[in-house]
Amino acid sequence: MKWLLQLAASSAWNRRFALSLVVLCIGLSTFLLLAIERIRHDVRQNFAQSVSGTDLIVGARTGSVQLLLYSVFRIGNATNNVRWSSIEAISRHRAVAWVIPISLGDSHRGFPVIATSQAYFQHFRYGNRQALAMAQGARFDGVFEAVLGSEAARRLGYRLGQRIVLSHGDGVLEANDHADKPFTVVGILAPTGTSVDRSVHISLAAMEALHLDWMAGVPIPGMAVPAEQVGEHDLTPKSVTAALIGLKSRTAVFAVQRSIADFEDEPLMAILPGVALDELWDVVGAGERGLMAMSALVGVVSLLGLVAVIMAGLNERRRELSILRAIGAGPRQILLLLAAEGALVTVAGIVIGASACAFAILLLGDWSQTQFGIALRLQPYGQQEWMLIGILLGGGWLASLLPGYRAYRLSLVDGLSPRI
Numbered sequence: 001m002k003w004l005l006q007l008a009a010s011s012a013w014n015r016r017f018a019l020s021l022v023v024l025c026i027g028l029s030t031f032l033l034l035a036i037e038r039i040r041h042d043v044r045q046n047f048a049q050s051v052s053g054t055d056l057i058v059g060a061r062t063g064s065v066q067l068l069l070y071s072v073f074r075i076g077n078a079t080n081n082v083r084w085s086s087i088e089a090i091s092r093h094r095a096v097a098w099v100i101p102i103s104l105g106d107s108h109r110g111f112p113v114i115a116t117s118q119a120y121f122q123h124f125r126y127g128n129r130q131a132l133a134m135a136q137g138a139r140f141d142g143v144f145e146a147v148l149g150s151e152a153a154r155r156l157g158y159r160l161g162q163r164i165v166l167s168h169g170d171g172v173l174e175a176n177d178h179a180d181k182p183f184t185v186v187g188i189l190a191p192t193g194t195s196v197d198r199s200v201h202i203s204l205a206a207m208e209a210l211h212l213d214w215m216a217g218v219p220i221p222g223m224a225v226p227a228e229q230v231g232e233h234d235l236t237p238k239s240v241t242a243a244l245i246g247l248k249s250r251t252a253v254f255a256v257q258r259s260i261a262d263f264e265d266e267p268l269m270a271i272l273p274g275v276a277l278d279e280l281w282d283v284v285g286a287g288e289r290g291l292m293a294m295s296a297l298v299g300v301v302s303l304l305g306l307v308a309v310i311m312a313g314l315n316e317r318r319r320e321l322s323i324l325r326a327i328g329a330g331p332r333q334i335l336l337l338l339a340a341e342g343a344l345v346t347v348a349g350i351v352i353g354a355s356a357c358a359f360a361i362l363l364l365g366d367w368s369q370t371q372f373g374i375a376l377r378l379q380p381y382g383q384q385e386w387m388l389i390g391i392l393l394g395g396g397w398l399a400s401l402l403p404g405y406r407a408y409r410l411s412l413v414d415g416l417s418p419r420i
Contacts, residue, residue: 023349026396029299030353031360033388036291038361041384042376047073048277050194051244053125054100055253056270058082058090058260059242065283067269068276071102071242073195074112078104081239086265090245093259095252098123100244103207103237106178108166111152113200115207115237123246126194136160137187143206143230147187151197158185166200166210178210181227205235245270299392303346303399339397346396350389 051057051072059067060080069075084101091099100123103115121132121139137160140147148158158164162185168176183202191197209230213223225233247253253272260270358378365376381389 019345023345023352025301026299026303026346026349026392027352027356029295029301030350030389030392031356032295032298033292033392034354034357034385035360036295037384037388038357038376040291041382044281046193047280048274049127051125051273052127052129053123053246054244054273055247055250056245056257056260057242057273057276058087058245058268058270061267061269064269064271064276065280067242067271068273068280070104071244072273074104074114074199078241081241082243082268083239083266084237086263086268087240087243089263089265090243090260093256095247095249095256096245097248098246100124101204101237101240102242102244103204103239104241106166106168106207106210107170108152108164108200109156110170111149111156111198111200113166113202113207115202115204115240117204120201124196124244126192126196130192132192132196133190135188135190137185140186140201140203140206142186143203143209143235144181144183144227145186145202145206146183147189147201148185149189149197149199149201150191152200153185153188158188160185160188164200166202168210168214180224181210181230204237204240208235208237209233299395303395342399343393343397346393346399349396350392354389 057067057071059071060078060082062079066076066079070078087099087101090096098119100119101117102120104112106113106115118139124132126132134147135150137147146164148156152158163182164185165182166178168178183206189196189201209225209227212225212230212233213220245256247256257270257272260268361376361378365378368376
């Protein structure tokens with residue numbers, strides 16, 4: 001068998017230019033398959049780790065996926081707000097351990113603003129139940145103080161003590177800026193790899209202070225409230241966008257969920273983050289399958305190219321095969337020779353593709369996290385990756401059997417009537 005592999009390697013080297021193109025095609029298909037699988041896995045992991053330790057998310061009645069998207073990932077908008085009195089009533093439920101109120105709607109230079117309470121820093125968890133940590137500074141304490149996520153601070157070049165102006169809504173119109181009430185950056189959070197990194201955090205009182213002289217999304221004419229006078233007003237929030245809830249015991253989750261669904265003062269809903277994430281993946285599953293199908297198509301085309309190159313060179317190699325027959329090689333050995341050659345080409349392509357994928361993850365992992373919030377990590381291959389590699393390797397070997405069988409037939413004919 002060793003001499004057969006050496007002979008197959010030498011034969012392939014003599015036709016290295018044509019076979020190198022096939023190797024590159026197989027490498028490209030391997031790269032695409034492994035990269036898409038890694039991106040799919042890491043995107044799911046990043047989404048799943050965005051909130052940890054939260055038992056329920058409460059908001060106005062809407063779709064569970066929509067509530068998850070705007071409350072955790074800052075994507076989309078709420079259909080309605082939740083009255084503050086309702087949040088207080090829920091927090092008094094005997095099974096509720098803590099409540100993190102969240103108020104959304106403002107932004108700063110494209111980054112979402114989230115108003116919350118100190119409970120956010122105490123109880124919010126991400127990843128493997130990791131707590132938020134300050135990279136610089138401290139939590140907000142005064143009304144016009146802000147804590148930035150790591151990505152927001154880095155991309156905007158902000159430092160502690162810098163003054164920033166928030167905007168109402170998406171901040172597209174300059175008239176929606178809250179220029180009369182600037183904030184001071186007092187803290188910058190450590191990176192988390194979640195939507196927290198792309199958020200600007202202020203207090204609920206600050207959100208209320210910003211909108212004392214606003215109504216229905218526009219400033220009230222002639223009713224400007226200067227920043228130094230906001231302390232004269234009641235800054236208790238009237239409503240919030242959503243709330244994250246932690247329970248004393250997870251066994252009570254369904255009982256509390258039903259209690260919130262039956263809440264009499266206003267229509268509310270409570271969702272389990274894990275269940276909503278599964279629904280989200282059902283929605284985007286078609287896109288995942290489409291990407292995998294495209295990668296598989298590239299793989300099939302590469303293997304067909306392998307068959308075409310070997311088949312096209314068979315007539316030119318009849319003299320070579322005849323000589324091998326003359327020195328004692330049997331038809332089955334000719335078949336094994338071409339099968340080994342196809343396997344070597346496939347292995348070379350897989351090694352190149354897998355190495356390129358690993359290098360790309362090492363090179364672009366940090367960039368992907370900063371640009372798209374997707375932390376790509378170089379990890380040992382899982383069951384899915386090894387299965388894809390096995391399929392490619394088996395497909396390459398099977399693809400080489402067709403030209404191998406053709407060579408087998410030719411060697412029989414040429415063995416009986418050699419053309420030398």
